[in-house]
Each structure stands twice: as structure tokens, then as C-alpha cells.
Amino acid sequence: MEMFSLLADGFATSLSPLNIMIVLIGVTVGLFIGAMPGLGSVNGVAIVLPLTFIVPPSSAIILLAAIYYGAMYGGAISSILLGIPGASTAVATTFDGRPMAQQGKAGLALIAAAVASFVGGTISVVLFTLFAAPLADLALAFGPAEEFALVLMAFTTFVGLGGDDKLKTVIMICLGLVLSTVGLDLISGQPRLIFGDMPGFYSGVSFLVLAIGVYGIGEVLYTIETSKTAPTVTAAKITWKELGYGIREMNKLWRSMSIGSFLGFFVGMLPAAGATPASLMAYGIARQTSKRPDSFGKGNIEGVAAPETANNAASTGSLLPMLTLGIPGSPTTALLLGGMVMWGLVPGPMLFIEQPDFVWGLISSLYTANFAAVLINIALIPLFVWALRMPFTVLCSIVIVLCIVGGFAPSQKMHDVWMIAGFGVAGYLLRKADYPLAPLVLALVLGPLMEKSFRQTLIAEQGNVLAFIERPLSGTFIAIALLFFALPLIKMLRKNGRRAVAPAE
Amino acid sequence: MLVADRMIAGALMVLSAYFMWHAVELPIGWNGRTGGPGGGSFPFWLSAVMLVCSGLALLRSFAADAKASFFFDMSMLRSVLAIIASLVVTIALIPIVGAYIALPLFLFWYLRIYGGHGWVLTLSITLLTPVVIFFFFEVTLRILLPKGVTEPLFFPLYAMFF
Numbered sequence: 001m002e003m004f005s006l007l008a009d010g011f012a013t014s015l016s017p018l019n020i021m022i023v024l025i026g027v028t029v030g031l032f033i034g035a036m037p038g039l040g041s042v043n044g045v046a047i048v049l050p051l052t053f054i055v056p057p058s059s060a061i062i063l064l065a066a067i068y069y070g071a072m073y074g075g076a077i078s079s080i081l082l083g084i085p086g087a088s089t090a091v092a093t094t095f096d097g098r099p100m101a102q103q104g105k106a107g108l109a110l111i112a113a114a115v116a117s118f119v120g121g122t123i124s125v126v127l128f129t130l131f132a133a134p135l136a137d138l139a140l141a142f143g144p145a146e147e148f149a150l151v152l153m154a155f156t157t158f159v160g161l162g163g164d165d166k167l168k169t170v171i172m173i174c175l176g177l178v179l180s181t182v183g184l185d186l187i188s189g190q191p192r193l194i195f196g197d198m199p200g201f202y203s204g205v206s207f208l209v210l211a212i213g214v215y216g217i218g219e220v221l222y223t224i225e226t227s228k229t230a231p232t233v234t235a236a237k238i239t240w241k242e243l244g245y246g247i248r249e250m251n252k253l254w255r256s257m258s259i260g261s262f263l264g265f266f267v268g269m270l271p272a273a274g275a276t277p278a279s280l281m282a283y284g285i286a287r288q289t290s291k292r293p294d295s296f297g298k299g300n301i302e303g304v305a306a307p308e309t310a311n312n313a314a315s316t317g318s319l320l321p322m323l324t325l326g327i328p329g330s331p332t333t334a335l336l337l338g339g340m341v342m343w344g345l346v347p348g349p350m351l352f353i354e355q356p357d358f359v360w361g362l363i364s365s366l367y368t369a370n371f372a373a374v375l376i377n378i379a380l381i382p383l384f385v386w387a388l389r390m391p392f393t394v395l396c397s398i399v400i401v402l403c404i405v406g407g408f409a410p411s412q413k414m415h416d417v418w419m420i421a422g423f424g425v426a427g428y429l430l431r432k433a434d435y436p437l438a439p440l441v442l443a444l445v446l447g448p449l450m451e452k453s454f455r456q457t458l459i460a461e462q463g464n465v466l467a468f469i470e471r472p473l474s475g476t477f478i479a480i481a482l483l484f485f486a487l488p489l490i491k492m493l494r495k496n497g498r499r500a501v502a503p504a505e
Numbered sequence: 506m507l508v509a510d511r512m513i514a515g516a517l518m519v520l521s522a523y524f525m526w527h528a529v530e531l532p533i534g535w536n537g538r539t540g541g542p543g544g545g546s547f548p549f550w551l552s553a554v555m556l557v558c559s560g561l562a563l564l565r566s567f568a569a570d571a572k573a574s575f576f577f578d579m580s581m582l583r584s585v586l587a588i589i590a591s592l593v594v595t596i597a598l599i600p601i602v603g604a605y606i607a608l609p610l611f612l613f614w615y616l617r618i619y620g621g622h623g624w625v626l627t628l629s630i631t632l633l634t635p636v637v638i639f640f641f642f643e644v645t646l647r648i649l650l651p652k653g654v655t656e657p658l659f660f661p662l663y664a665m666f667f
Contacts, residue, residue, distance in 0.1 A: 174555035185531060190544055192531050225581045424592075458542065
């Protein structure tokens with residue numbers, strides 16, 4: 001099989017000494033970032049991205065993917081030990097993880113979370129390996145019309161499937177797209193939206209500036225306001241005996257772990273969904289299908305295993321459309337996509353043909369990252385317990401300094417640092433007022449592709465707008481997009497219809 | 506806090522109108538018969554959608570059953586404002602006195618004065634951070650951070666590492 005030889009070649013890349021070191025560093029950083037309340041994978045990737053100039057581009061992406069992975073493992077640590085999720089993706093883990101810790105079973109809960117993450121990660125990476133090449137082959141047939149339709153579909157998933165206020169979601173998508181048009185017009189080459197000829201805007205608004213602002217500074221402000229008192233850390237020690245017992249216990253949980261893995265992978269592929277809803281859904285389904293649903297929420301180990309498999313599987317799932325189609329499945333993968341474009345590795349089907357070494361190196365690094373993460377996670381638990389006692393102000397100060405320096409480094413313009421501060425404050429206020437930030441970041445990253453494919457199609461088709469629906473693939477995507485867009489309206493009408501019918505009964 | 510909701514919706518309306526005003530510098534309509542939309546049309550019409558949607562969000566907040574989407578924790582608002590102010594001061598200081606003065610000043614203020622941490626912790630982070638930043642960015646990545654008036658102090662270091 002061709003796939004296996006490609007994967008074997010990939011392992012030759014990812015098992016080079018540099019890349020093994022990169023994976024170990026990435027996973028450890030990710031675990032810490034995930035474990036710190038307030039910082040999740042997206043914050044970690046945003047803050048660390050400017051620092052990755054130190055290694056070659058392909059290793060930089062492997063590093064960021066390893067951080068993404070590690071953060072999914074790490075989120076559970078503070079969910080269990082502090083009772084507050086280390087990242088939003090680990091919310092569902094608090095439901096049963098915290099009660100377990102209070103019953104003195106923190107060690108067992110941590111082992112369960114780590115092993116479940118490993119199972120979810122591994123099953124989903126296998127699924128990823130199976131789906132990647134066929135999906136990339138399919139995407140080879142895409143022209144600009146299909147690209148436009150696909151991006152449109154990605155945005156409408158936020159409206160149709162996202163849990164946020166629909167109106168505010170549309171506002172954020174538009175704002176992101178408008179910000180992406182700042183700078184030189186791709187087709188005519190003329191400057192636009194430079195706000196009275198400000199030179200800093202000629203090169204556009206970088207996704208990195210928005211991401212560092214919103215996910216770095218904005219997150220710090222948000223966490224400072226919402227975390228008033230320091231929470232108490234539950235002590236956890238892990239003995240070999242406990243480890244053996246934990247792994248034997250996990251053997252009984254295949255049902256909930258396979259639910260989590262498959263559900264997580266497919267939910268993770270959708271741009272609007274991702275790891276947080278996937279883990280909540282997996283928790284819900286594991287409880288509904290359990291023989292003892294009432295034991296959930298009181299320290300059932302299955303309630304830790306299901307969401308932890310799901311959030312890891314979802315993070316792998318969200319990498320699939322990013323790498324094969326160039327459409328990120330989550331804000332974190334949107335940043336990975338932006339980083340790859342910055343380094344000249346444009347994701348999409350062509351990448352599989354032009355850079356097979358890189359693609360399969362990255363895929364195989366997910367296997368090694370998973371393996372490294374589960375070992376480091378269990379080995380470093382005492383260190384995490386210590387780190388969680390660190391006052392938040394210490395972490396904040398370092399994050400702010402990294403945001404300033406990291407924001408300056410790529411462009412070496414103070415203009416960008418000011419933009420970061422502005423986006424940070426704006427992002428904090430918008431988040432407070434329930435404006436979703438994920439579509440904003442995704443729109444800024446995908447905006448140039450959307451506009452270019454739209455205008456290229458129209459120029460090629462001599463202004464024929466119907467070209468988008470006449471081509472079978474792009475027509476299908478547009479139809480699905482319209483369906484997603486209409487979904488909230490249909491729901492609203494049905495609700496009103498029921499209300500009207502009810503009194504007549 | 507409906508007032509804050511309205512202010513944000515209003516600010517977004519102003520922002521989209523401002524974008525539209527700048528977008529008309531390029532053609533916003535159809536470029537000739539066959540050329541597709543002009544360079545200004547994408548930002549212009551998307552800003553228009555944004556204007557309409559934020560207008561609707563503003564209107565919605567006046568509805569009888571409107572609920573405030575958020576509250577500020579007033580006791581913590583001071584901390585948030587203090588951080589924002591210190592951030593602005595730090596960024597403004599960077600081009601003048603250089604990153605290697607401005608960032609340690611920020612760290613010292615934040616850890617010692619604002620955070621009330623001990624001297625050992627404060628001084629070790631305040632003094633170690635610039636050293637790490639120097640070796641990471643300037644020596645390894647060859648990215649020079651702004652130094653302002655402190656530039657001459659770095660000449661011997663440049664001579665040593667470059």
C-alpha cells in the first residue's frame with residue numbers, strides 16, 4: 001500500500017533527532033499551557049508562533065502541532081486538581097474529574113484522563129491517516145469556484161451549528177473578512193482601507209497580530225477579571241500500583257472511549273464545532289447510554305474518559321480539513337494555517353503532491369506526539385501540581401512580555417505592537433459581550449482566499465454569477481451553506497409555529 | 506449591563522461606517538461588463554452587512570425582553586484598567602528608552618507593586634527575562650529589538666556576538 005510507505009517515509013522525518021526534541025519540547029509546553037487555567041491550545045499556539053522562527057518551517061509546524069496536542073492532555077489536569085477547566089476544551093472533564101479528586105481519587109482521575117487522551121488521540125490519528133490522502137485527491141479537482149463555495153460553507157457552519165448568538169456571529173465573520181482586505185488589493189494592486197495613508201496598514205492586518213492580541217492580551221484581561229481568588233489545589237501522588245490499577249480500570253471503558261474517539265473526530269472537522277462541544281457531546285452520550293446514568297457527575301471514571309478521548313480526537317479531526325482542503329477546523333488550526341502560509345507551505349491538496357515529506361512527517365509526528373504526551377503527562381504530574389500553585393500574576397506578566405516581543409519580532413514594526421494592544425482590549429470587550437472570537441480569527445485567515453477565489457471565478461467566467469451553482473461540486477457546497485444559514489431561521493419558525501398551535505389544543 | 510451592550514453595538518456600527526467610507530476609494534460596483542466586482546466592493550458590502558447586523562443588535566437591546574449579556578465585576582475592573590494602562594505605557598516607552606528598560610520596568614511594576622510578590626521572585630524574573638530575550642531574539646534569531654537611547658550601551662555586546 002502506498003499510504004504505508006508514505007507514512008514510513010514520514011516517520012523517517014519525524015524521528016530525526018531534531019524533530020524528536022521538537023515534539024518533546026512542544027508536548028511539554030503544551031501540557032503546561034493546557035494545565036494553566038485561562039490558557040488553552042489556541043493561546044499557546046498564538047503566543048509561541050513568533051518564537052518558532054528559530055527552527056526550520058517544517059519543524060516549526062510539528063512544534064505547534066505538538067503544543068496543540070499537549071494542551072489537550074493538559075486541560076484535564078487543572079479540571080481535576082482545581083475544579084476549573086485548564087482550557088475550555090476540558091470543561092466536561094470537571095463534571096466527574098473534580099468529584100473524583102474530592103473523594104481522594106485525583107491520581108486515578110489523572111491517569112484516566114491521560115490514558116483516555118492517548119486512546120482518543122491514537123484512534124483519531126489512524127482515522128486521519130486513512131482519510132487524508134483520499135480527501136486531498138478529491139480536493140485536487142477544486143477550482144476557484146469550489147474554493148469559494150467551501151469557504152462560504154465553513155463560515156455558515158458557525159451560523160447553523162455554532163452555539164453563539166447568530167447576529168453577533170455574522171458581525172464577527174464580516175469584521176474578520178473586512179480586516180483581511182486591508183492593504184493592497186490582490187487583483188488591481190491598489191492600496192485600500194489604509195485609513196488615511198497610514199504606512200503600517202499597507203502590508204495588511206496580520207493574522208498573528210489579531211491572534212496575539214485576542215488570545216494573548218485579551219485572554220489575560222479576561223482571566224484577571226474573572227479569577228478573583230486563588231483556587232485550592234488538590235494534592236495528587238501517583239504510585240506504580242495506582243498506575244497499574246488505573247490502566248486495568250481503563251480496559252473496562254472501551255465503550256465510552258470509542259464513542260468519544262469517533263464522535264470527537266467527526267465533530268472536530270467542522271469549523272464551528274471543535275473540541276469543546278465534542279467533549280460535551282461525548283459526555284452526554286456516555287451518560288445516556290450508561291447502565292448507571294445517575295452515577296455520572298458524582299465521580300464516575302467514565303465521565304472523565306469520554307470527554308478526554310473526544311477533545312483529543314477533535315483536535316486531530318480539525319487538522320484534517322486544514323491540511324487537505326486548506327479550511328481550518330478550529331481557531332487553533334486557523335493559526336497553524338496562517339503560520340504555514342507565512343512559511344510558504346500553503347495547505348491544501350497541492351501540498352500532498354509538492355511536499356509529501358512535510359505532510360507525512362507532520363502526520364507521523366502526531367503519533368510520536370501522542371506517545372510522548374501520555375508519558376510526559378504521567379511522569380510530570382508532581383511538577384504540574386507545583387506549577388498550579390503559582391500565582392496567576394506571575395504567568396500573566398510573562399505572557400504579556402511574550403506578546404509584546406513576539407508581536408514585534410515577525411514584522412519588526414511598533415505599529416503591530418500597538419495593534420496587538422488594541423485588539424487585546426477590543427477582544428476582551430467583545431468576548432464579554434458574547435461576540436464569538438473564533439469566527440473573527442477564521443475569517444481573517446480565510447478572507448484573502450475567499451475574495452481571490454470569488455473574483456477569479458468571476459473574471460474567468462466573464463462575470464457570470466451562476467458559475468458558482470452550475471459546477472456540481474461548488475453547487476453542492478453552496479446548497480449546504482444555504483441550508484446551514486437557514487437552519488436558525490427554520491428552528492425559529494418551528495418554535496413560533498408550536499407556540500401558535502399550543503393554545504388550540 | 507444593557508448600556509455596555511449598546512455601546513459595543515454602537516461602536517461596531519461606527520466602525521463599519523468608517524470602513525465603508527474608506528472602501529469607496531476603490532470601485533465598489535461591477536468592474537466593466539465582465540471583470541467581476543471592483544477592488545472596494547468586498548470591504549464595502551461586507552461592512553454594509555456588518556452595519557445592518559450591529560444596527561439590529563442595537564435595536565434588539567431596546568426590546569422589552571432584552572437581557573444584558575454580561576456584567577463587569579466592578580471590584581476587578583480596576584485591575585483590568587491598571588493592566589491596560591501599564592501595557593500602553595510600556596509600549597509607548599519601548600521606542601524611547603528601549604525594550605530592555607521598558608520591559609523590566611513593566612515586570613517590576615507588575616510583580617512587585619501590583620502583584621505584591623516577594624523581592625526574590627520579582628528580581629529574578631525582572632532581571633532574567635531581558636537576558637533570555639536578548640539571547641533568543643538578538644543573538645539566535647538576529648531580530649533587533651528597539652533600543653532607543655540605550656542603543657550605545659549595546660555596541661560592546663554587538664561586537665561580542667555578531
